[in-house]
Amino acid sequence: MGDKTDVWQGTLALMILKTLEAMGSLHGYGIARRIEQTSGDLIALNYGTLYPALLRLEQEGSIAAEWGISDNNRRAKFYTLTRVGRRQIQHETRSWEQTTAILARFLNPTEEAS
Amino acid sequence: MRHLRAWLRRIAGIIPRQRQEQDFSDELASHLQMHVDDNLRSGMTPEQARREAHLKLGGLEHTRQAHRERRTIPFAETLLQDIRFALRQLRRSPGFTITAILMLALGIGACVAIFAFVDSALLKPLPYADPNSLVDVAERGAMLPRSNLSYLDYEDWKRLNTVFSSLDAYSGSGFLYRTSSGVEPVFATRVTAGFFRTLGVRPILGRDFYAGEDETNAAPTVLLAYSTWMNRFGGRAGVVGQTISLDNTPTTIIGVLPKDFHFAPRGGAEFWATTHARTPCEKRRSCHNLFGVGRLKDGVSIKTAFAEMATIAKQLEVQYPGSNQDQGAALAPLSELIIRDIRPILLVLLCGSALLMMIACLNVASLLLVRSEGRRHEFAVRGALGATPRRLIRQFATEAALLVTCGAMFGLSAAYGCMQAMLHLIPARRIANMPYLQSMGITPHVLAFAAAITLLAMAIFSIAPVLRLPITGLREALNDGARGSAGTVWRRFGSSLVVLELTIAVILLVAAGLLGKSFYRLLHVDLSFEPSKLSTLYISIPSSTYKKDEDVIIVTRKILDRVSALPGVTSVAVTSVLPTSGNGNTDWIRVIGHPFHGEHNEVNERDVSVDYFKTIKASLVRGRIFNEQEDRTRPRVAIINKAFADKYFPGEDPIGKKYGNGDLGPDSIKEVIGIVDNIRESGLDEEVWPAEYKPYNQDSDTFFALIVRTSGDEKSLLPALNTAVHQVDPGIGTTDPQSMEQRIGNSQTAYLHRSSAWLVGAFATFALLLSVIGLYGVVAYSVSQRTREIGVRMALGAARSSVYQLILKEAGRLTITGILGGVICSVASASLIKKLLFGTRSWDPATLAAVVFVLSLAALLASYLPARRAASINPIEALRTE
Numbered sequence: 004m005g006d007k008t009d010v011w012q013g014t015l016a017l018m019i020l021k022t023l024e025a026m027g028s029l030h031g032y033g034i035a036r037r038i039e040q041t042s043g044d045l046i047a048l049n050y051g052t053l054y055p056a057l058l059r060l061e062q063e064g065s066i067a068a069e070w071g072i073s074d075n076n077r078r079a080k081f082y083t084l085t086r087v088g089r090r091q092i093q094h095e096t097r098s099w100e101q102t103t104a105i106l107a108r109f110l111n112p113t114e115e116a117s
Numbered sequence: 118m119r120h121l122r123a124w125l126r127r128i129a130g131i132i133p134r135q136r137q138e139q140d141f142s143d144e145l146a147s148h149l150q151m152h153v154d155d156n157l158r159s160g161m162t163p164e165q166a167r168r169e170a171h172l173k174l175g176g177l178e179h180t181r182q183a184h185r186e187r188r189t190i191p192f193a194e195t196l197l198q199d200i201r202f203a204l205r206q207l208r209r210s211p212g213f214t215i216t217a218i219l220m221l222a223l224g225i226g227a228c229v230a231i232f233a234f235v236d237s238a239l240l241k242p243l244p245y246a247d248p249n250s251l252v253d254v255a256e257r258g259a260m261l262p263r264s265n266l267s268y269l270d271y272e273d274w275k276r277l278n279t280v281f282s283s284l285d286a287y288s289g290s291g292f293l294y295r296t297s298s299g300v301e302p303v304f305a306t307r308v309t310a311g312f313f314r315t316l317g318v319r320p321i322l323g324r325d326f327y328a329g330e331d332e333t334n335a336a337p338t339v340l341l342a343y344s345t346w347m348n349r350f351g352g353r354a355g356v357v358g359q360t361i362s363l364d365n366t367p368t369t370i371i372g373v374l375p376k377d378f379h380f381a382p383r384g385g386a387e388f389w390a391t392t393h394a395r396t397p398c399e400k401r402r403s404c405h406n407l408f409g410v411g412r413l414k415d416g417v418s419i420k421t422a423f424a425e426m427a428t429i430a431k432q433l434e435v436q437y438p439g440s441n442q443d444q445g446a447a448l449a450p451l452s453e454l455i456i457r458d459i460r461p462i463l464l465v466l467l468c469g470s471a472l473l474m475m476i477a478c479l480n481v482a483s484l485l486l487v488r489s490e491g492r493r494h495e496f497a498v499r500g501a502l503g504a505t506p507r508r509l510i511r512q513f514a515t516e517a518a519l520l521v522t523c524g525a526m527f528g529l530s531a532a533y534g535c536m537q538a539m540l541h542l543i544p545a546r547r548i549a550n551m552p553y554l555q556s557m558g559i560t561p562h563v564l565a566f567a568a569a570i571t572l573l574a575m576a577i578f579s580i581a582p583v584l585r586l587p588i589t590g591l592r593e594a595l596n597d598g599a600r601g602s603a604g605t606v607w608r609r610f611g612s613s614l615v616v617l618e619l620t621i622a623v624i625l626l627v628a629a630g631l632l633g634k635s636f637y638r639l640l641h642v643d644l645s646f647e648p649s650k651l652s653t654l655y656i657s658i659p660s661s662t663y664k665k666d667e668d669v670i671i672v673t674r675k676i677l678d679r680v681s682a683l684p685g686v687t688s689v690a691v692t693s694v695l696p697t698s699g700n701g702n703t704d705w706i707r708v709i710g711h712p713f714h715g716e717h718n719e720v721n722e723r724d725v726s727v728d729y730f731k732t733i734k735a736s737l738v739r740g741r742i743f744n745e746q747e748d749r750t751r752p753r754v755a756i757i758n759k760a761f762a763d764k765y766f767p768g769e770d771p772i773g774k775k776y777g778n779g780d781l782g783p784d785s786i787k788e789v790i791g792i793v794d795n796i797r798e799s800g801l802d803e804e805v806w807p808a809e810y811k812p813y814n815q816d817s818d819t820f821f822a823l824i825v826r827t828s829g830d831e832k833s834l835l836p837a838l839n840t841a842v843h844q845v846d847p848g849i850g851t852t853d854p855q856s857m858e859q860r861i862g863n864s865q866t867a868y869l870h871r872s873s874a875w876l877v878g879a880f881a882t883f884a885l886l887l888s889v890i891g892l893y894g895v896v897a898y899s900v901s902q903r904t905r906e907i908g909v910r911m912a913l914g915a916a917r918s919s920v921y922q923l924i925l926k927e928a929g930r931l932t933i934t935g936i937l938g939g940v941i942c943s944v945a946s947a948s949l950i951k952k953l954l955f956g957t958r959s960w961d962p963a964t965l966a967a968v969v970f971v972l973s974l975a976a977l978l979a980s981y982l983p984a985r986r987a988a989s990i991n992p993i994e995a996l997r998t999e
Contacts, residue, residue, distance in 0.1 A: 049173070058188060065119070080140075
C-alpha cells in the first residue's frame with residue numbers, strides 16, 4: 004500500500020511541478036483539471052489527493068502559495084514554482100527518464116540482443 | 118535538505134493552529150466553488166453540479182484528514198494529546214501524583230547517589246597509565262601481612278627481579294615548611310626517582326625527578342601537589358625553580374603534579390621529595406619504612422611476580438638471617454590496596470539502595486494498579502468508543518513515563534544535593550585517604566545509570582496496569598457487577614507485592630540493626646584508658662635547631678612544663694604514638710634466657726613520659742612506673758602491657774626480667790619494671806598486640822604527640838596548647854589538634870562503620886515507612902472493596918469485633934508471611950554484610966527479634982486504621998451505595 008502511494012505521490016509531484024512550469028501561477032482546481040487534460044483524460048484524478056501533495060511540495064519549498072483572484076473572479080490559492088522547484092524538476096525528470104529507459108530495455112529485450 | 122526542511126515544518130505543525138485549519142477549509146471551499154461554476158457552465162443542474170464536484174474531490178472530511186496528517190506528524194500529535202491527557206489525569210489526583218513522584222524520587226535519588234560513590238571509587242580507573250599493571254609491593258612480616266620494605270631490601274628487590282619493568286618506593290614523611298609567618302609542619306612523601314614514571318604520571322609544569330636524583334649527593338628538589346601549588350603559591354607558573362625551606366634545607370621546586378593526580382596511600386601529601394637524604398632507618402636492613410610500587414612487564418601475571426619476589430625474599434633470608442628471617446614478600450594490585458576498605462561498604466550500600474528503589478517501585482506499581490482498577494470503567498468506555506488497545510496501552514505508558522520522568526528529575530537533583538552534602542560531611546582527613554571521591558559528581562556513567570533505572574521503572578509501570586486492563590473483556594468491564602471479582606484479583610496481586618515489600622524492609626532493617634550494633638560495639642570496645650577530657654596535639658621539633666638527643670629532651674621538658682601551667686590542665690604527657698592510632702612502630706625483641714631462633718617477636722614500641730599512664734588513666738597492674746631521673750645515664754627500663762607478659766613471659770613474673778633486640782646489643786637491653794593494662798594502641802577493630810613503653814628520656818624523637826588531661830573543655834583547650842608550644846619556640850611545628858574522643862570518632866574505621874550504619878539505617882527507615890504505607894494501602898483498598906460484604910455480614914448480626922478480626926487476620930497473614938520471608942532472606946544473605954561487622958554475629962537473634970517486633974507493631978498500626986473503618990461501617994448505608 005505504502006509503496007504504491009509513494010510512487011504515485013512521486014509522479015503526482017512531478018506532474019504538478021511540470022504543470023506549474025508550463026502554466027506559471029495556478030490554483031489547486033486548475034492544476035487538477037490541467038493534469039487530467041494533459042494526460043488525455045487517461046488519469047481519473049481524485050482531486051482530494053492533490054492537496055496533501057501540494058502541501059508537501061510547499062513544505063519542501065518547491066512551490067509557494069498565495070491567495071489571489073481567479074479568471075472567474077473567485078478568491079483562490081495560487082501556487083507558483085520556486086527556484087528549488089525548478090531544480091527539482093530537472094532532477095526528477097532525469098531520474099524518470101533513467102527509470103523509463105531501464106524499463107524500456109526490459110520491455111523490448113530484442114534491441115539489446117542485436 | 119528539502120526533506121529536512123519539510124520535517125522541520127511538520128514538527129512546527131504539531132502545535133495546532135486554528136489559522137492553518139481555516140486556511141485549508143477556505144481553499145477547499147474555493148476549489149468546490151470553481152468546480153461547481155465549471156459544472157454549471159457545462160449545463161448541469163445546480164444539484165448535479167454540487168454532487169459531482171464533491172464526488173470528484175473524494176470526500177471533504179477525508180481530504181481534510183489527509184491534509185492534516187501531512188501538515189504535522191500524526192504520532193507526535195497524538196503523543197502530545199496523550200501527554201496533555203495524562204497531565205490532566207495526574208493533576209486530578211494530586212495525592213496520588215505527589216506520593217508516587219516522591220517515592221520514585223527517593224528510590225532513584227538514593228540509588229544514583231550511592232552509584233556515584235561506587236562510580237568514583239570502584240569503576241573509574243585510577244589516574245595512572247595502565248593502572249592494571251601496577252602492583253603494591255611490600256614485605257610480609259610475622260605479624261603484619263603487609264609491612265614496610267626496608268631500603269636495603271628494596272634495593273636488592275629492584276636489582277634482582279625480572280618481573281617488573283620498573284620498581285619504585287615511597288615513604289611517608291613530613292617537613293617543617295618555613296613560611297613568612299613561621300614554620301608549619303606539612304604532610305609530604307619521599308619517593309625514589311622513578312616513582313612518577315612508574316605510575317605514568319607527568320608533571321603539568323616543570324619536570325619529573327631525573328634518574329639518580331634520589332642519590333645521596335643529589336641536590337634537594339621537590340614536586341608540588343596541584344592543590345599545594347594553588348593554595349600556597351597562587352598557581353603561578355614562575356614557581357618552578359623557586360627555592361623553599363623544608364626542614365631548614367633549601368629545596369628547589371622542580372615541577373607541579375597534575376590536578377587529577379592522587380595517591381590514596383599517601384593522600385593529602387603536599388610535597389613530593391626524593392629519598393636522597395637517607396634517614397638513619399634507611400641505612401639499616403632491619404628498619405622498615407618504605408612501600409613499593411612496581412609496574413609488571415607485559416605478559417607477567419601478578420602470580421608470577423609474587424613467586425619471583427618470594428624467591429628473592431627467601432634468598433635474602435639466607436643471606437641476612439639477622440634482619441630478614443621470616444620476612445617474605447606481599448604483592449597485590451595497587452587498586453586493591455586503594456579501594457579494599459571501602460568496597461564492601463559501597464557494595465552493601467548499593468544493594469541497600471537498590472532494595473529501597475525496589476520497595477518504592479512496588480509501592481508506586483501498587484498505587485498504579487489501584488488506579489487502573491478505579492479506571493476500568495473509563496477504559497472500557499474509551500474502548501467501546503473505538504480506541505484501539507494499542508492506544509489505551511500508550512495512554513498508560515505515557516502516564517507512567519511522566520511520573521517516572523518527574524521522579525527521576527527530582528531524584529537526580531536530590532542525589533546531587535546528597536552527594537555534595539555527604540562530601541562536605543566527610544572530614545578532610547578521611548577525604549585525604551579516599552581522594553578518588555573528590556572526582557565524584559553527575560558523570561556520564563552516573564547519568565547512564567540513572568537513565569537505565571528510569572527506563573526500567575517506566576517499563577515496569579507501563580506493563581503492570583496493562584496486565585490488569587480490560588482490553589479483551591470490554592463488555593464485562595462495562596458491566597458494573599464485574600467490579601467485585603476484579604477487586605479480588607487485585608487484592609491477591611497487591612497482597613503479594615506487599616509481602617515482597619515487607620520482606621525487603623526486614624532485610625534492610627536487619628542490616629541496619631547489625632551495622633548499628635557493630636558500630637556501638639566498636640565505640641565501646643575496651644580501651645583500658647579514659648578518653649574523655651583529653652586534648653592531643655602532634656609536635657615536630659626541628660632537628661636542625663635541636664641537633665642532639667639531649668637538646669630534644671630538654672625542649673620536650675620545657676613544653677611539658679609550659680603546658681602543665683595552663684589553667685585547667687591536671688596532667689600532661691608525651692607519647693611517640695597516640696593510643697588507638699593502630700598497630701605498628703614496632704620493635705623486635707628477644708627475652709634473655711629464653712630459647713631464640715632468630716624469629717621476629719614484634720611488639721608495639723611507644724616512648725612515653727613519666728605521667729603518661731596517669732594522664733590517660735591507665736592502670737598499672739604490677740611493678741612501678743619509671744621516674745624523671747631514669748635517663749640515658751641510667752640502665753634502660755621498660756613497662757610492658759599484659760599481652761606482652763602473657764605472650765613472652767607465660768607463667769613467669771616478668772618484673773626484673775631483661776630483654777633486648779634480636780642481637781642483644783648492649784644498648785638494647787631493658788629491664789621490665791612494671792606491667793600496665795592492655796592500653797588500646799591498636800585501631801578499634803584490630804587485635805591488641807604486646808606493647809612496650811620506654812621512657813622518652815632514654816629514647817627521644819623529634820616527632821611525638823602531646824596528650825593533656827584537663828578539668829575544663831578539652832576542645833577549647835586546643836588553641837591554648839598550640840600557643841604554649843610556640844611560646845617555647847616558634848620554630849616548633851604543631852599539627853592535627855584534636856580531642857582524644859574526636860580522634861577515636863573520626864578514625865577511619867569508626868568513620869566507615871558510622872557512615873555505613875547511618876546510611877543503611879536511613880534506607881531501612883524509609884523502607885519501613887514505605888512498606889507500612891503499602892500494607893495500609895492494600896488493607897484499606899480491600900476494606901473499600903468489601904464494604905458491601907461487611908455490610909451484609911453486619912446486617913446478618915456479625916459483631917464489630919468479628920469485623921476487626923476479619924480485617925486484622927488478613928493483614929496479619931500478609932505481615933507474618935512478609936516478616937518470615939524477610940528473616941529467612943536476611944539470614945541467607947548475612948554473609949554479604951559479614952565483612953562490615955565488628956563484634957557482632959551476622960545473624961544476631963537480638964537484632965532479628967527487635968526488627969520483627971518493630972515491624973509487627975508498625976504493621977498492626979497500619980492495619981488497625983482500616984479495620985476500625987471497616988468496623989464502623991453502617992450496614993444500611995453500605996448496602997444502599999453498592
